[in-house]
Amino acid sequence: MAQRSEYDARHLSVLEGLEAVRKRPGMYIGSTDSRGLMHCLWEIIDNSVDEALAGHASTISVVLHPDDSVEVSDDGRGIPVDVEPRTGLSGLEVIFTKLHAGGKFGGGSYNAVGGLHGVGASVVNALSARLDARVTRGGKVHQMSFRRGEPGTFAGSRPSPEAEFSPAEQGSPVEVVGKARRGVTGTSIRYWADRHIFTPDARFDDEELTNRARQTAFLVPGLRITVRDERGEEPVEEVFQYDGGIGEFADFLAGDSPVTDIWRFQGHGGFTERVPVIGDDGQSHMQDVQRDCEVDIALRWGTGYDPTVRSFVNIIATPKGGTHMSGFEQAVLKTFRKVVADNARKLKAGNDKLEKDDVLAGLTAVVTVRIAEPQFEGQTKEILGTPAAKQIVSKVVEKELTQRLTATRRTEKQQANAVLEKVVSEMKSRISARMHKETQRRKNALENSSMPAKLVECRSKEVESSELFIVEGDSALGTAKLARSSDYQALLPIRGKILNVQKASVSDMLSNAECAALLQVIGAGSGRSFDLEAARYGKVVLMTDADVDGAHIRTLLLTLFFRYMRPMVEEGRVFAAVPPLHRVEVIHPGRKANEVHYTYSEAELTTMLADLEAKGLRYKEPIQRYKGLGEMDADQLSETTMDPARRSLRRIRIEDAEAAERVFDLLMGSVVAPRKDFIIEGSKALDLERLDV
Template sequence: SSESYAAAGGLHGVGAAVVNALSARLDVQVTRGGKVHQLSFKRGQPGQFIDKGKPSADGLFEAQESGTEVAVVGKAKRGLTGTKIRYWADTQIFTPDATFLYEELEQRARQTAFLIPGLRITVRDERRLAGTPGENGPHEEVFQYDGGISEFVDHLSQLNPVTDVWRLHGEGNFSERVPVLDSSGQAHMQDVERTCEVDVALRWDVGYDTKIRSFVNIIATPKGGSHNTGFDQALTRVFRKAVEANARRLKAGNDRVEKDDILAGLTAIVTVRLAEPQFEGQTKEVLGTPAARQIVSKVVADQLTELLQSRKRAVKQQVDGLLEKIVAEMKSRIMARTAKETQRRKTALETSSMPAKLADCRSTSVEDTELFIVEGDSALGTAKLARSSDYQALLPIRGKILNVQKASVGEMLNNAEASALIQVVGGGSGRSFDMESARYGKVILMTDADVDGAHIRTLLLTLFFRYMRPMVEAGRVYAAVPPLHRVEVINPGSKANEVIYTYAEQELHDVLARLETDGRKIKEPIQRYKGLGEMDADQLAETTMDPAHRTLRRVNIEELEKAEEIFELLMGRHVAPRRDFIISGAEELDRQQIDA
């Protein structure tokens, strides 16, 4: 009945009619009142299939006249009810290779289970298709979430949380003028009282990505609508007041918090339930009911204000951390805007406002330039002599920089090495990063070929991954590959000795074995480079910096979510998962490989 749509809704308003129109066969089986009723359709025509063996769309079919009673095909236990629908996609309409996408079915089932706490949905794949989870046999997943949208937020947000999952509930009434049929079938406009229920779950984490999903009566509204507008308005209004009230403590100054500062790191599920919602368009992607905006805004504003003013110690600590994060995001945005305006690549007519330790290049062509991030001042001296100053710039860093996976945005901006690096790259940081403003075509991490160098490289990559990710996604971040050994092969007579560089211990052994087999002698001792500073300028240029001879490793992000999980595991705040990871892999470690 129409009462069912008070808290539910179909996707496109056409439902089973379109499924039937696109199916070679559709079976509907309804269990009710102790009986099992069944009706089938063959390309839209009602009737019954007479199956011999496994049901198929090609079986014998008996058509039924309009008005015929639905056939009873069995009995059911008392109190048992339910509907079973099976359909075979019509191969006259779909291409022969068309298949159901398991990932989309799984995603839809999980989403619906989150939105209806306690509902149990099972997805079972018996197709044995290659490339699917069920390729080696039937694959089944069961989705049931008693925590509802709170668990949905947990599922979407995997990073270090700044706050717990906060749940905001409430409702509001509004009047709506709608056409109502009278007893004679005539439509008359009449004012109807409606109730709009609001349920929101939200949490902030240390990142800057925003994930907001909104729903109306379990229907996803990916393009938002009036409920999203109300949610955004409430957030902006409440947090602006909170920051202004604590401006002195937060050192916010006179700058104004913007919506993007508040949304950074936010994961939220916004759901509303109301009878006969108005949508913009047949696909129901945008909610149009005007009253939803004001009701959602009031519920969120009232409940969020109450949370921000809570005297509970745990909540107060979370609120303080959240306000500091928002102010830090504001400062980061302002810094990026300032950098965009004043820190363009210097020309002959303007001076550079870059850090003093930057040894910049002369070229103004972004595509051709390279920024080498060098470990230590000793390596910087050699690199200055080895580089081509026309297009290669150098920025030294001192030791191990801040681990930004654990640190807040404010701590990152206050760190001299991290802020200098962001300033030199020139594109800003976080959500405001602008690829067009990046000052170099390539950023090359040039660290020592030892454990410390690998650690520094990981810390630098964490900074790029977290705050300058578009550079990594565009394939503009590289790791230099310096050699480990220098083998000088003695040539007879006046001929100059031959030099061979090796990049791994096993490669060195293979080279020495080959030379011994060929009867050639080497100059002892073999030079082992413990750091870049031990190389002569010509050696560093030849092996690591000269594009004609060097090897670079491009840093790629093939699976973004998987990369986030690994960065969080290896570099995040939580020690226990990292300890478990180290213990579980301890047996696979070759102790001989430890550079100690």
């Protein structure tokens, strides 16, 4: 019989002040791993950036110290240190110890800013083993220290979270530690993240910090941001300052050849918002407030196919979009549809309708809006929820883009014609690909078997346990047939090097026999329509030769998976086989059978031979070196590459989709110059003996 459980008022918990933050940190920073640690840093940096946006700061410095602390300094007005009347505490203590407190709730100190929830500094303070705030203001240098959100004093001259701590009395004043020159103001925050809260492997990512600093410098023209990492043997410092704003940012993001120049769309619109306002009686009343939304967009079309669109609200990135992105995409599509329809005969567009993917192909855009007190979905601020932003952005884009596409000046008209032709070409390619796919489906439905004849199928129908080996050439296929386990291992041979799909259209990819066969065998579709649940195999193993050609073929195959079957890679279901390079047969005297060892690199072979000589063991010469899988017999291939009990596989993963996109575009894209530079630079580390020439 189940036990009865009591539940009354004495079982309820009431968390006071910052205690709630330490109890449930995920509610405020999303997670307690490196992502949450970086989110805390963004909260402090964004406060400094807000000072720059308000026109009171021109420099920001971020220093990663060797003792695992981070320091953010600016030359803004400095956090207020006088007494806040309602609490009787200094402004500095209020900001760092009270949730939903600060100067961004409509008090007139800030207009369009990123930190609007009033929890940034206080949450970082609550999750820090130690935080030191130093404010230069009014000719004096003020300082206040906190331990896990509690104000007090640390002993010793060397700052450390382990130093002896003495809690402060209620309402104790801010300590004055020095004097400052007249007119010098600013804030410096140094804190040590509490390792009792964050996971042991959580660390500050210098690359992510650098990218964010560069991005912010683009978004706030003239702002100088210095990032200094002192954790290594030698300090590394980078300085970012851009006067060109988001126009320069769009040019930086664009990785393809331009079809148009950078186009800048600017405008604004007003809207009424009903918000709660606290009156003189201390009660909250709903009141209509007039807001203004400023829109600033920089965009250009290039020769590539993939869009790169970044969106921001008050310089806060919104990677998952929101109402401003909905308005942008809606206006771009609506305007292109209208202009193309008006010029359908000239563009030979027919009666077909443009889709969003057609107009966004090759687009690089930076979409920014500035709104007082924007509504975000969640504290992580990844999605803008302010409804009025959609209509305002849409009107600005529709007006400005229409003027560009219907311009009569010679240069502008040439660019408009070029982008219109590109968009119509994308539409025709999409329609052609769809027709090709439908034709292929109808053809397959009439055939007895929908699978390619060269597929060597396995008997198992269980997706989780089945494996598809993509083998290079017919010679390797013959050996692989004998080496495989026919119960769960299927084989698909490919001839030579498949199409480089990074710089080919969808229709060209579907027309390629090898690409089409591979998509058909996987059986889950391609691109946006790819359905991982429909995939016919649990693992896909790329089994190519251990030479330069094999590496090239593997790269081409990975490009196909990355562009058209990315969920397979994201789920870790794509592998690369690791065949050996050498076979060493150790000779044993007498009746004892000889031993066979396999090595996978020249370094490993050298080490093994040295070890055998040290033990006085002999080996057969010449040592067999495999140039291809076809040189192995079935037993050797099974033992080294196909038998799950003894083989080695390299799982292909995408840890950073954006970085992977850049690498694929560099190695396989249509722009040659960066790839040439990469090859020349990498040739210095190339072992010439590995080339089969």
